[in-house]
Amino acid sequence: MDLVTFGVQLLNAVQYGLVLFLVASGLTLVFGILGVINLAHGAFYMLGAYTAFWLAAATGSFWIALVGGVAIAFVVGMLMEDVFVRRLYGRDHLAQVLLSFALILILDEVRLHLFGKDVHSVAPPDFLQGSIQLTDTLSYPVYRLAVCLFCLLVALAIFAVLRWTKIGMVVRAGAENREMVRALGISFDRVSRYVFAVGIALAALAGIVVAPISTVYPGMGDGMLILSFVVVVLGGIGSVAGAAIGALAVGLTDTFGKVFFPAFSSVSVYLVMALILLWRPNGILGRREV
Amino acid sequence: MQVKNRATGTRVQRGAIREARMSDLVTPLLDRRKLVTGAVGLAAASALPRPALAQGAPLKVGFMLPYSGTYAKLGQFIDAGFRLYVDQKGGKLGGRAVTYVQLDDESKPENGTDNMNRLVSRDKVDVVVGTVHSGVAMAMVKVARDTNSLLIIPNAGANDATGPLCAPNIFRTSFSNWQPNFPMGKVMYDAGHRNVATITRRYAAGAEQMGGFKEGFTKAGGKVVEELTLPFPEVEFQALITRIATLKPDAVHCFFAGGGAVKFVKDYAAAGLAKSIPLYGSGFLTDGTLEAQGAAAEGIKTTLHYADDLDNPANKAFLAAFKAKVGQEGDIYAVQGFDSAALLDVGLTAAGGDVAARPKLISAMEGAKLDSPRGPLSFNRAHNPIQNVYLREVKNGRNAYVAVAQANVDDPARGCKLSA
Numbered sequence: 114m115d116l117v118t119f120g121v122q123l124l125n126a127v128q129y130g131l132v133l134f135l136v137a138s139g140l141t142l143v144f145g146i147l148g149v150i151n152l153a154h155g156a157f158y159m160l161g162a163y164t165a166f167w168l169a170a171a172t173g174s175f176w177i178a179l180v181g182g183v184a185i186a187f188v189v190g191m192l193m194e195d196v197f198v199r200r201l202y203g204r205d206h207l208a209q210v211l212l213s214f215a216l217i218l219i220l221d222e223v224r225l226h227l228f229g230k231d232v233h234s235v236a237p238p239d240f241l242q243g244s245i246q247l248t249d250t251l252s253y254p255v256y257r258l259a260v261c262l263f264c265l266l267v268a269l270a271i272f273a274v275l276r277w278t279k280i281g282m283v284v285r286a287g288a289e290n291r292e293m294v295r296a297l298g299i300s301f302d303r304v305s306r307y308v309f310a311v312g313i314a315l316a317a318l319a320g321i322v323v324a325p326i327s328t329v330y331p332g333m334g335d336g337m338l339i340l341s342f343v344v345v346v347l348g349g350i351g352s353v354a355g356a357a358i359g360a361l362a363v364g365l366t367d368t369f370g371k372v373f374f375p376a377f378s379s380v381s382v383y384l385v386m387a388l389i390l391l392w393r394p395n396g397i398l399g400r401r402e403v
Numbered sequence: 404m405q406v407k408n409r410a411t412g413t414r415v416q417r418g419a420i421r422e423a424r425m426s427d428l429v430t431p432l433l434d435r436r437k438l439v440t441g442a443v444g445l446a447a448a449s450a451l452p453r454p455a456l457a458q459g460a461p462l463k464v465g466f467m468l469p470y471s472g473t474y475a476k477l478g479q480f481i482d483a484g485f486r487l488y489v490d491q492k493g494g495k496l497g498g499r500a501v502t503y504v505q506l507d508d509e510s511k512p513e514n515g516t517d518n519m520n521r522l523v524s525r526d527k528v529d530v531v532v533g534t535v536h537s538g539v540a541m542a543m544v545k546v547a548r549d550t551n552s553l554l555i556i557p558n559a560g561a562n563d564a565t566g567p568l569c570a571p572n573i574f575r576t577s578f579s580n581w582q583p584n585f586p587m588g589k590v591m592y593d594a595g596h597r598n599v600a601t602i603t604r605r606y607a608a609g610a611e612q613m614g615g616f617k618e619g620f621t622k623a624g625g626k627v628v629e630e631l632t633l634p635f636p637e638v639e640f641q642a643l644i645t646r647i648a649t650l651k652p653d654a655v656h657c658f659f660a661g662g663g664a665v666k667f668v669k670d671y672a673a674a675g676l677a678k679s680i681p682l683y684g685s686g687f688l689t690d691g692t693l694e695a696q697g698a699a700a701e702g703i704k705t706t707l708h709y710a711d712d713l714d715n716p717a718n719k720a721f722l723a724a725f726k727a728k729v730g731q732e733g734d735i736y737a738v739q740g741f742d743s744a745a746l747l748d749v750g751l752t753a754a755g756g757d758v759a760a761r762p763k764l765i766s767a768m769e770g771a772k773l774d775s776p777r778g779p780l781s782f783n784r785a786h787n788p789i790q791n792v793y794l795r796e797v798k799n800g801r802n803a804y805v806a807v808a809q810a811n812v813d814d815p816a817r818g819c820k821l822s823a
Contacts, residue, residue, distance in 0.1 A: 118649050125641040230475045232665045234695045244675060251648035252675030327638065328669065328695060330662030332473055336636055371633060371642040379605065379634030 121247055122368055128257055130364025131264035132323055136337050137344035137356050138271055139315030145351015146288040146308050149201055150209045153216035154316050155338030160220055161186055161317025162324040162333060163228045166235050175238045175325075182321045183314050190313030194306045202291075202305070221331070230331050237325040256325055263322060267315075271353050284308060288351060343386050349399025358397050362389070461500040462751070462758070465522040467533030467543065468557075470507040473661055474535040476691065477736045478507075481557045483729045484740025485532060488748070491724065496744065497751020504528055508539050515542025523552045529758040530555065532743050535736075537561035537580075537608050544568050553758065557743045558736060562611050565787035567818035571765050574786040576742045578708055579814040580611035581618075584685050586792045586809035587656060587706040588619020591683055596653040598628045602643060602667075603658040605632035612658040612685050620656075628652050638666045644674045651680065658685040665695045672699035686795065686802070690735060693800050700797045708788070708812075709735040709777045710795045710804035721776035738776045745773050746782075785816035 140154045161182050168178035197216075201209050236242070237256040244252040275281040287294045287301045294301045320334075327333065344363055348355025363382055370381030377384070389397065466485070468478035482505070489501050504526045508518050519542060522528050530553040534540050540559030547554035547570065554573045556564060560580040564573065591599060599620060603609035609632065617627050629650055631643050647655060655676075659667045664687065671682055677699070686707020689700055711734070721741060725733035746768055753767030754760040773780040778791045792812045795802040 115649075118645065121645050121648075122642060125645060129639055129641065225471075225475075230473075232662045232692055232695045234665060234669065234697060244673060246675070248648060250651060250676060250679045251645060252673075254673040257673075326670075326673075328662055328665040330473075330665070331475075332636070333638075333662060336638070367639065368642040372646060375632065379637075 117248055121251065121253075122372055124253070126365045126368035127361065128261050128364070129368060130361040131261050131268075132319070133340055133344050133363055134357050134360035135264045135267055135322065136316065136319040137341040137348075137360055138267065138353060139312035139319070140341045141345045141348065141351060141353060141356040142271075142315070143309055143312035144345060146284055147198075147202065147305055149198060149309070150206050150213065151198075151312065152210060152213035152338065153220060154213075154312075154341060155334030155336075156217045156220035156224075157186060157190075157313050157316035157334070158320040158337055159329075159331070159334035160224060161320030162235075162327070162329040163224055163233075163320075164317065165321035165324045166233045166329045167228060169235050175236065178235070179318075179321050183318050186317030187310045187314040190310030191306055193313065194309040198309055199302070199305065224331065232328060232330040234328045235324040254326070260322055260326065267318070268353070268357055275353065280304070280307075340382070343382060345396075347386055347389055347396055349393075349396030352396070352398040355396055355398030362397075461502040462496055462530075462756070463502055463504060463526070463528045464496075464747075465504045465506065465526060465528030465531045465533075467506045467508050467518055467522055467531055467539075469510045469535050470505065472510050474510050477535045477558060480729075480734060480736040481532070481535070481740035481743070484725070484733070484737035484742075485557070485744045486740075487721075487725055487728055487737075488741045488744035490728070492748065496748045497754065497756040499751065499756040506533075508534050508536070510534075510536040510539060512536065512538030512542055515539040516546055519543045519546040520550075523547075523550050529553065530747060532557055532740075534559055537564075540564060541568070544570075544573060547573055553761075553764075555743045555747060557739045560608060560611070562814075562817075565783075565785040565814060565816055565819065569785040569816065569819035569821050571821065572761075574746060574768060574782065576746055576780075576788060577739045578790075579787050580608055581615035582787075582790075582812055582814050583707045583792050584612050584615035584656075584658070585619040586794075586812060587616050587683060587685070588621070588625065589623045590704075590706065590794055590808050591620060591654060591656065592623035592625045594654075596681075597625050598652045599625060599654050599656055600629045600631060600647055600650055600652040601627055601656050602631040602633075602647070604635045604637075604663070606635045609635075609658055613656070616656050616685075636663065638663055640667055640670045641674075644670055644676065647680065648674065648676060654681045654683060656683045656685075657688060660687040660690075661692065664688045664692045668692075668696045668703065669699045677702070686735075689795075689797050689802055693797065693802070696797075697800075700800075703797045704805070705795055705797075705802065706792050706808045707735065707795065707802075708790045708792055709738060710793045711802045712804055713776065713778065713793070714804070715776070715778060717774050718776040733776075735777070742773060742775050742777075742780060745775070746771055749773070779811070783813050783816060784821050785814070785819040786821075787814045787816060789813045 136158055143149050143151050164182040164185060165178040168181045169175055197212060201212060241256045241259050244254045246252045275285060283299055283304055287304055291301055344356055344359040347362060348359030366382050366385045371378045466482055468481055469475055470478050489496060494500055506518055506522055522531050532555050533543060535558045537559040540556055541561055543554060544564050551572055556575040558577045560578050562579045562581055565575050565579055601613045603613050620627060633643060671677055682703050684703060684705045686705040689703055689705050693700055722733045725737055749771040750764040750768035754764040769782055781789045783789050789811050791810050792808045794805040794808040796805050
């Protein structure tokens, strides 16, 4: 493999890793802060993509689809938290798995009735439609590069909010000790609702941003859900920075696994995950007791 | 614990009562029919009691198709195509009215055996039509062989179903995975391509489809320089597309379907490869997915046993009738459903509407020469279609007919012990 090809494959790996991070970030927030295993995360990712397709087709604008899709997902997330998820705080993981699995089935049926079962594609915004020539035969779509940049910005935004804002402080404190936060007179219930809604909105956001490069189809969330869990567990549950590292690890492993060990490409990611967990059972940035 | 046990006990009993009532209903008919037709031997020989109904009673067709999940649209179109044929015959096949039992197989191989057994043993259908997913179809084939039930496969292409596992009571109206790909070998060689890379998913259908192509291409004198695969259902193609760009083969042949097909075609075009390394595919690449593929698919050449604009009277009549009945454009899946009914009609007509007259029914089906919307359709010794494979090119969002890639393509039916 010459240097140019290596560079292109590295770009592929990083780009894939960043997309995985975007999908997994919502999951790690909800999992880490609220302690809720949300198996329906992939279903919201899929619904986000379908909503983007629908809004883009109806309005002709990718930006309206982006903003509208995220807003809808945020509102749906608030309602979900209010009706279902708040009953799960502190319950064991089995109850959460059951509820969110039911949500997968229900959301899939909702998708069937709202959008049908066809495969769709979404056009990226006009000014991102070109591509850059990398080698004599290969070019790279500008939109993919834009997605990389966008994912980095989202990562920074999440990090900054958690680190430097008051609400971020409350969220971190609540993740540590919910009762103590309540005792200090802060309504953590409301914060919980926002956190869950943000998690859902991030899933939908990922679906929308990825829609132009991934196409929109039933079941698109299933594979992503599993990879997201790999990313979250690898990085350390609840750690946003860990999720970023985990996502890059998965992206690199998958891409170079396909290039160098094609026969093992279906298991390479999981092999690396097993090895890393042997080395650090709580994930790369995971704290000791989770 | 006791309560729980008692509850289950009751449920079992209820089931048994229902079962008994059903057999009460069926047995007198069975006896009467035995007297009428004298087909005692056949009825007794079959391992399971079949609802050998009196001539006036309707024929029970069991659809075991994906009505949900990724393949739902395919299942729906096969179902609609079958019903269209029956409607055109006044609601009858071989002179008998038809009733349907629908079962959603969800494309889940692990449930295939149970679902098939349900249709055959509990619902006691006369014929099973199914399915799309090859893994499910293989489970159905095994049950059909064990219970000697009549099975018509309207899509699944697993080579083995009309290969080592072929049986007198199993027919296929679609294709073997080998079939649409073998002729592509010569097509690509004749287009001047000598070194070709293939790409598909690492599963049985992918291997069989690309195997058919490799056989045809090597036979024509070409060389497959690399066989790229990626796991199902992954859709991250970028690493392999970069690999193709470094390999620089003369052309690429591929097999993908559904969402994966859309993404691959778009990624391939976005990487700028479509200009320098032309993309060819098994016809499924561009069937039912063209709208989503958009401009990226223009110019892609594929081979399949059907083209949207086949210029024959049967196809024109079929497409018009399908549109009138279902309200959507018919496709190859609808044609395969339609032909399943046509094939069964030939058999039942020869057998006077009597499913129990199995030898007559089967020999008529084996000899069937159908004027299918896809062109002339007959069957080989393994009960796989002998049919034209067409070269198509994507033009203005349609799979437009280019030429007959190979006429009357006959699957080699390797491992099938049935004789002609």
